[in-house]
Amino acid sequence: MADPTHPQVYLLSDGTGITAETLARTLLTQFDDLIPRWHLKPFVRSLEQMEALFEQMRTGPQPALVVATFAAAELRTMLQRCPVPVLDIFSDHLEQLEGVFERTAHSVSGRAHGIGDVARYDRRIEALNFTLAHDDGLATGDIGRAEVVLMGVSRSGKTPTCLYLAMNYGMFAANYPLIPEDMTGDTRLPDSLRGLRGRLLGLVISPERLAQIREGRRPGSRYASLAQCRSECTAIDEFLYRERIPRLEVTHLSVEEIATRVRGELG
Amino acid sequence: MADPTHPQVYLLSDGTGITAETLARTLLTQFDDLIPRWHLKPFVRSLEQMEALFEQMRTGPQPALVVATFAAAELRTMLQRCPVPVLDIFSDHLEQLEGVFERTAHSVSGRAHGIGDVARYDRRIEALNFTLAHDDGLATGDIGRAEVVLMGVSRSGKTPTCLYLAMNYGMFAANYPLIPEDMTGDTRLPDSLRGLRGRLLGLVISPERLAQIREGRRPGSRYASLAQCRSECTAIDEFLYRERIPRLEVTHLSVEEIATRVRGELG
Numbered sequence: 137m138a139d140p141t142h143p144q145v146y147l148l149s150d151g152t153g154i155t156a157e158t159l160a161r162t163l164l165t166q167f168d169d170l171i172p173r174w175h176l177k178p179f180v181r182s183l184e185q186m187e188a189l190f191e192q193m194r195t196g197p198q199p200a201l202v203v204a205t206f207a208a209a210e211l212r213t214m215l216q217r218c219p220v221p222v223l224d225i226f227s228d229h230l231e232q233l234e235g236v237f238e239r240t241a242h243s244v245s246g247r248a249h250g251i252g253d254v255a256r257y258d259r260r261i262e263a264l265n266f267t268l269a270h271d272d273g274l275a276t277g278d279i280g281r282a283e284v285v286l287m288g289v290s291r292s293g294k295t296p297t298c299l300y301l302a303m304n305y306g307m308f309a310a311n312y313p314l315i316p317e318d319m320t321g322d323t324r325l326p327d328s329l330r331g332l333r334g335r336l337l338g339l340v341i342s343p344e345r346l347a348q349i350r351e352g353r354r355p356g357s358r359y360a361s362l363a364q365c366r367s368e369c370t371a372i373d374e375f376l377y378r379e380r381i382p383r384l385e386v387t388h389l390s391v392e393e394i395a396t397r398v399r400g401e402l403g
Numbered sequence: 404m405a406d407p408t409h410p411q412v413y414l415l416s417d418g419t420g421i422t423a424e425t426l427a428r429t430l431l432t433q434f435d436d437l438i439p440r441w442h443l444k445p446f447v448r449s450l451e452q453m454e455a456l457f458e459q460m461r462t463g464p465q466p467a468l469v470v471a472t473f474a475a476a477e478l479r480t481m482l483q484r485c486p487v488p489v490l491d492i493f494s495d496h497l498e499q500l501e502g503v504f505e506r507t508a509h510s511v512s513g514r515a516h517g518i519g520d521v522a523r524y525d526r527r528i529e530a531l532n533f534t535l536a537h538d539d540g541l542a543t544g545d546i547g548r549a550e551v552v553l554m555g556v557s558r559s560g561k562t563p564t565c566l567y568l569a570m571n572y573g574m575f576a577a578n579y580p581l582i583p584e585d586m587t588g589d590t591r592l593p594d595s596l597r598g599l600r601g602r603l604l605g606l607v608i609s610p611e612r613l614a615q616i617r618e619g620r621r622p623g624s625r626y627a628s629l630a631q632c633r634s635e636c637t638a639i640d641e642f643l644y645r646e647r648i649p650r651l652e653v654t655h656l657s658v659e660e661i662a663t664r665v666r667g668e669l670g
Contacts, residue, residue: 140504140505140506143503143504151660152659152660152662152663153663154425154659154663155425155426155429158421158422158425158426159422159425159426159492159496161515162422162472162492162514162515163492163493163496163497163500164500165511165514165515165519166474166493166497166500166508166509166510166511166514167500167504167506167508167509168509169506170504170506176663176666176667178663178664178667179663179664199503199504199505201500201503205429207433221499221502221503223496223499223500225426225429225430226430226433228495228496229426229430229490229495230430230433232488232490233430233431233434233468233490235488236410236466236468236488237407237410237434237437237466238407238466239407239434239436239437241433241434242433242434242435243433244432244433246660247429247432247433248428248429248432249657249659249660249663250656250657250659250660251655251656251657252432252657257657258619260658261563261658262619264562264563264566265620268538268562271535295531295535296528296531296570299531299566299570300570303563303566303567303570303658352525352529353532388518389517389518390516390517390518390519390524391527391528391570392419392421392516392517393418393419393513393516393517395419396419396420396421396443396445396446396516397445397446399443400443400445
């Protein structure tokens with residue numbers, strides 16, 4: 137049974153498989169007309185589990201592909217008997233790195249997305265708590281701990297970006313909403329944020345895109361109307377100029393792209 | 404100038420570089436005594452930017468390594484002139500995939516972490532909004548849309564896991580806190596959750612680990628005391644057994660590992 141437009145993609149790992157999945161999805165974005173069937177197989181740590189998976193691949197639909205990130209050497213060895221083509225990430229690259237670094241790699245499972253480095257992990261969770269507490273300007277008490285404060289109109293992407301930065305990079309990210317009613321021609325930066333210059337960043341979005349996003353949330357509302365979005369975007373534009381806060385144009389950017397640019401802005 | 408324990412790792416991409424960073428960090432977890440200096444260089448889209456980076460690598464500290472994910476073919480070609488060793492992910496693997504899939508890869512930048520597939524992207528943002536609205540049992544109105552409801556004591560990892568599932572997989576994930584005062588011997592499942600069997604999952608954590616986490620949040624408090632943690636863990640254990648809700652042991656797991664197991668539980 138061959139179904140070339142729906143390849144079976146097996147993501148095999150002795151850890152979470154998150155790296156294998158990230159890499160496989162990235163590579164497959166380069167093939168337009170493929171709709172892969174994903175098979176996530178995390179925490180594979182025995183030769184028996186591996187055998188069972190091989191059997192499934194052998195008897196399942198074709199074409200099939202394995203993307204594997206096994207730290208354990210004996211599991212990598214076993215991949216040589218896999219009945220379908222394999223991208224074996226660790227085997228392909230670790231040896232090259234051993235050469236560059238002039239030292240030997242370990243073969244320890246579950247390091248990449250486990251608790252691993254406890255200090256780094258705890259910081260990520262702490263950052264996430266901070267970000268949740270400082271969502272939409274909720275708390276201002278310890279806002280001074282913020283490494284970045286995103287400002288922008290409602291639905292410009294502040295909250296998802298802050299959560300992404302906290303979760304993935306342990307960044308203390310707060311956001312501060314700019315409410316249109318508050319934005320008169322002489323609105324100044326709140327005192328609590330005045331000491332944070334260099335960490336403030338305005339997210340700027342086109343009124344058309346904003347209206348589209350809001351329409352998805354509250355169809356037919358005044359909040360989603362193009363006139364309302366235009367007026368809010370103009371008000372925040374003037375505010376950011378007046379306060380000399382750097383602006384980031386986010387109209388066509390995903391959360392990941394905004395987060396990457398924020399990290400870049402902060403050096 | 405050679406500093407073998409602090410290799411310079413350049414992450415180069417014409418997109419966000421998130422895939423390059425994920426892969427590089429995963430591979431480098433296998434080398435214990437390395438403390439890499441990371442240089443994230445996203446959105447590299449011109450030969451001039453590339454030249455400037457090569458110059459920086461040539462004159463900077465050694466050893467150095469490039470991990471690159473360039474979709475654009477002309478940037479990949481230019482990598483051949485890179486003055487330091489390169490892991491060129493797309494070149495190494497795309498050709499192999501072309502063979503498996505019997506079709507040609509495109510060379511389109513920024514697909515992996517851009518908005519790309521709009522429906523998939525919008526769903527992720529919608530899921531994140533749902534999860535924020537249903538954090539700590541806040542809303543119950545449309546809880547029926549939840550694909551998973553995590554239950555557990557305060558600080559068992561419910562909120563970070565739900566956010567991770569929503570952000571990365573577009574999963575509608577809600578959480579429902581179990582308050583110790585509410586947990587008498589005949590506490591039953593709330594009516595709003597009764598129709599969601601098969602989507603309920605209890606996070607189970609050891610009292611010792613729980614006390615340690617809470618101590619970090621509220622040092623010396625009754626909330627963080629081992630006695631209090633023991634009593635809450637026992638109460639939720641009995642509740643989950645009584646209601647026949649599946650349990651996931653999370654004491655030694657990271658958020659990514661919990662999320663991966665939750666996805667596995669739900670098939």
